[in-house]
Amino acid sequence: MPPLLDVRDLYVEFRTRDGVVRAVNGVDYSVDAGQTLAVLGESGSGKSVTAQAVMGILDSPPGYVTGGRILFQGQDLLTLTPDARRRVRGARMAMIFQDALSSLNPVLSVGYQLAEMFQVHRGDSRKVARAKAVELMDRVRIPAAAQRAGDFPHQFSGGMRQRIMIAMAMALEPELIIADEPTTALDVTVQAQVMELLADLQREYRMGLILITHDLGVVADVADKIAVMYAGRIVETAPVHALYKRPAHPYTRGLLDSIPRLDQKGQELYAIKGLPPNLLRIPPGCPFHPRCPQARDVCAVDDPPLYEVTERDGAPVPGRASGCHFWKETMYG
Amino acid sequence: MAEPASVPTAQRPERSPQERGEVILEVRDLVKHFPLTQGVIFRKHVGAVRAVDGVSFDLHRGETLGIVGESGCGKSTVAKLLVSLERPTAGQILYKGEDVATLSRRGLKAVRRNIQMVFQDPYTSLNPRMTVGDIIGEPFDIHPEVAPKGSRRTRVQELLDVVGLNPEYINRYPHQFSGGQRQRIGIARGLALNPEIIVADEPVSALDVSVQAQVVNLMERLQKEFGLAYIVIAHDLSVVRHISDRVGVMYLGRIVELGTDHEIYEHPTHPYTQALLSAVPVPDPELAEERERIILTGDVPSPANPPSGCRFRTRCWKAAERCALEVPPLAVPAEYRYAEGPAHHDSACFFAEDRPDLTHPEG
Numbered sequence: 150m151p152p153l154l155d156v157r158d159l160y161v162e163f164r165t166r167d168g169v170v171r172a173v174n175g176v177d178y179s180v181d182a183g184q185t186l187a188v189l190g191e192s193g194s195g196k197s198v199t200a201q202a203v204m205g206i207l208d209s210p211p212g213y214v215t216g217g218r219i220l221f222q223g224q225d226l227l228t229l230t231p232d233a234r235r236r237v238r239g240a241r242m243a244m245i246f247q248d249a250l251s252s253l254n255p256v257l258s259v260g261y262q263l264a265e266m267f268q269v270h271r272g273d274s275r276k277v278a279r280a281k282a283v284e285l286m287d288r289v290r291i292p293a294a295a296q297r298a299g300d301f302p303h304q305f306s307g308g309m310r311q312r313i314m315i316a317m318a319m320a321l322e323p324e325l326i327i328a329d330e331p332t333t334a335l336d337v338t339v340q341a342q343v344m345e346l347l348a349d350l351q352r353e354y355r356m357g358l359i360l361i362t363h364d365l366g367v368v369a370d371v372a373d374k375i376a377v378m379y380a381g382r383i384v385e386t387a388p389v390h391a392l393y394k395r396p397a398h399p400y401t402r403g404l405l406d407s408i409p410r411l412d413q414k415g416q417e418l419y420a421i422k423g424l425p426p427n428l429l430r431i432p433p434g435c436p437f438h439p440r441c442p443q444a445r446d447v448c449a450v451d452d453p454p455l456y457e458v459t460e461r462d463g464a465p466v467p468g469r470a471s472g473c474h475f476w477k478e479t480m481y482g
Numbered sequence: 483m484a485e486p487a488s489v490p491t492a493q494r495p496e497r498s499p500q501e502r503g504e505v506i507l508e509v510r511d512l513v514k515h516f517p518l519t520q521g522v523i524f525r526k527h528v529g530a531v532r533a534v535d536g537v538s539f540d541l542h543r544g545e546t547l548g549i550v551g552e553s554g555c556g557k558s559t560v561a562k563l564l565v566s567l568e569r570p571t572a573g574q575i576l577y578k579g580e581d582v583a584t585l586s587r588r589g590l591k592a593v594r595r596n597i598q599m600v601f602q603d604p605y606t607s608l609n610p611r612m613t614v615g616d617i618i619g620e621p622f623d624i625h626p627e628v629a630p631k632g633s634r635r636t637r638v639q640e641l642l643d644v645v646g647l648n649p650e651y652i653n654r655y656p657h658q659f660s661g662g663q664r665q666r667i668g669i670a671r672g673l674a675l676n677p678e679i680i681v682a683d684e685p686v687s688a689l690d691v692s693v694q695a696q697v698v699n700l701m702e703r704l705q706k707e708f709g710l711a712y713i714v715i716a717h718d719l720s721v722v723r724h725i726s727d728r729v730g731v732m733y734l735g736r737i738v739e740l741g742t743d744h745e746i747y748e749h750p751t752h753p754y755t756q757a758l759l760s761a762v763p764v765p766d767p768e769l770a771e772e773r774e775r776i777i778l779t780g781d782v783p784s785p786a787n788p789p790s791g792c793r794f795r796t797r798c799w800k801a802a803e804r805c806a807l808e809v810p811p812l813a814v815p816a817e818y819r820y821a822e823g824p825a826h827h828d829s830a831c832f833f834a835e836d837r838p839d840l841t842h843p844e845g
Contacts, residue, residue: 191690191691191692192690306781307553308781309781336552336553336717336782337552337717337719337758337761337762338552338757338758338761338777338778339552339781340761340763341761341763341775341777341778342777342778342779344763345777363690363691364763365691365765366720366762366763366764366765367763368763368765369763369764369765369766369767369770370763370764370767370770389767390767390768393765393766393767393768403692404691404692405765407691407692407694407695408691408694408695408720408765409695409698409720409721409723409724409725410720410723410724410764410765411719411720411723411747411759411762411764411841412747412764412769412841412842417699417702418695418698418699418724419695420692420695420696420699421692421695421696422696424660424662424693425690425692
């Protein structure tokens with residue numbers, strides 16, 4: 150069976166006055182039904198742009214998909230007409246954004262906004278749609294859903310608004326949900342509630358989930374596999390346990406070493422030197438080489454492919470790949 | 483520019499109270515209420531947002547006090563009160579025994595020189611029309627005694643060098659720098675007047691993960707070099723643990739637990755601290771699976787209308803009748819009063835109980 154979503158060799162660029170910003174440069178990833186893929190990266194790594202391209206909500210112009218394929222249940226979304234694409238979006242794949250307040254319409258009640266989904270996509274009457282909206286709010290554990298359906302977005306707390314976003318994404322029972330930093334704007338105690346809700350719903354409906362985040366902690370809790378992005382490409386993919394135990398790319402290792410830990414104390418933090426690259430001028434060769442502690446001459450010239458990672462004795466490790474010429478040294482020292 | 487990647491050094495020893503410097507800042511029962519008004523012409527007071535409602539702590543020379551809490555708990559208002567950007571409704575801020583709140587304008591100016599602030603957002607806290615040299619040198623306009631006119635430029639270049647920026651960048655504008663570099667500029671401005679205390683409100687939360695570590699390391703280096711005392715306000719418990727000697731946990735305008743970082747993180751006794759710690763995602767999948775998570779229900783109540791008694795009781799699984807009637811004081815709980823060890827620290831709960839297993843499941 151083909152994966153639920155299979156992104157192959159995707160390229161996205163933004164044509165700006167200052168030049169062409171190469172935001173996504175040959176990204177491959179896939180998600181199966183019921184699986185959680187975490188896409189990890191810093192700002193400017195291309196993690197959100199990739200998701201926008203998958204959803205078909207890229208601002209165009211200036212953004213253009215210039216290459217690759219986005220296979221959703223075997224069908225290439227990039228070849229669909231805008232109309233057909235719209236039928237997929239919302240009904241079969243949905244997105245949850247970071248900032249719920251700016252993603253909801255401030256002058257319409259949340260009940261109305263949720264009911265709209267059923268009216269537009271399912272052709273339900275207003276009354277039926279309204280009842281379904283309340284049921285949905287109940288399902289994302291909003292207390293007193295029937296009374297609150299008439300409230301406006303600003304009358305809800307941040308955590309409740311994020312629940313409404315989740316409800317809206319869930320409304321048409323899509324097969325795939327893309328969540329772009331869904332808990333970044335929330336406090337930790339509320340963050341835990343929202344992540345738990347998302348995980349429960351995913352299990353219940355066997356949805357595929359793509360979780361886009363910069364937080365290595367959130368990922369460790371919920372993801373099955375991870376794709377680490379840097380300068381618009383994937384530099385490492387791995388099952389979640391394997392990645393934390395033994396990263397196969399110097400960038401991943403740097404990230405893991407540079408975050409302070411709740412359960413450890415006192416040592417000076419490792420800091421990755423320098424800054425993430427300007428996407429107008431991506432360094433030649435490996436894009437990470439100017440910041441890499443183990444870069445050699447070849448790294449400045451030769452752009453590394455995604456190497457398949459093996460055990461020390463050469464036995465294959467399914468699902469692991471590293472975009473570093475020297476992944477063996479990185480992993481096994 | 484960026485300093486070379488550093489090698490982890492040996493574990494930092496925990497400092498005992500005797501080894502700590504003298505107290506330079508005492509905060510006593512600090513209160514800040516913001517009035518809520520109704521009407522446009524006849525402004526009627528209809529209540530108050532009790533942002534800070536009785537906060538007390540000491541700060542010792544050369545130490546770092548971390549203040550953690552969720553949004554709306556009043557931690558940023560505490561920061562503004564400490565640097566006199568807001569005047570307290572009641573209570574005292576004693577800097578070397580002098581109450582900052584009642585000082586004259588001139589007296590306040592002298593104190594402000596010694597208590598400086600670093601802001602959260604390096605994009606909005608630097609004036610885009612001023613050069614870096616003017617931004618860092620501006621404090622000297624207000625306090626000309628610190629650097630005479632002729633020596634200012636060299637002093638600014640020294641400061642740039644100290645925070646790891648190229649001194650030749652003195653004529654550049656903020657937009658020519660990255661987020662991490664801008665935060666260095668903000669820190670240089672904070673250092674300009676040789677303060678004793680720096681209040682940093684979320685100093686790294688706007689930065690990318692890989693840049694956060696650079697700024698955290700810089701702050702620690704500067705503390706050692708200049709003997710600074712820090713008050714670091716943040717919502718990220720891992721960052722606070724990393725840099726703090728002592729930690730205060732705030733909830734709805736009050737400190738609910740206060741102790742050394744070891745006491746708070748390894749032996750929390752207040753239910754709110756326990757829930758907060760258990761909710762922090764840990765970048766280690768195996769640990770994440772073993773850890774017990776306490777998931778709180780509901781949201782933080784409004785500070786305009788806080789619950790009676792203990793303010794955490796509406797979300798607390800231990801709440802009893804007593805919690806609604808009496809306000810638990812911030813003191814060492816009775817059970818641990820005569821006990822030696824890390825559970826012996828201030829905790830504002832009637833049912834305080836040591837939970838040593840939250841960050842390290844197997845204990």
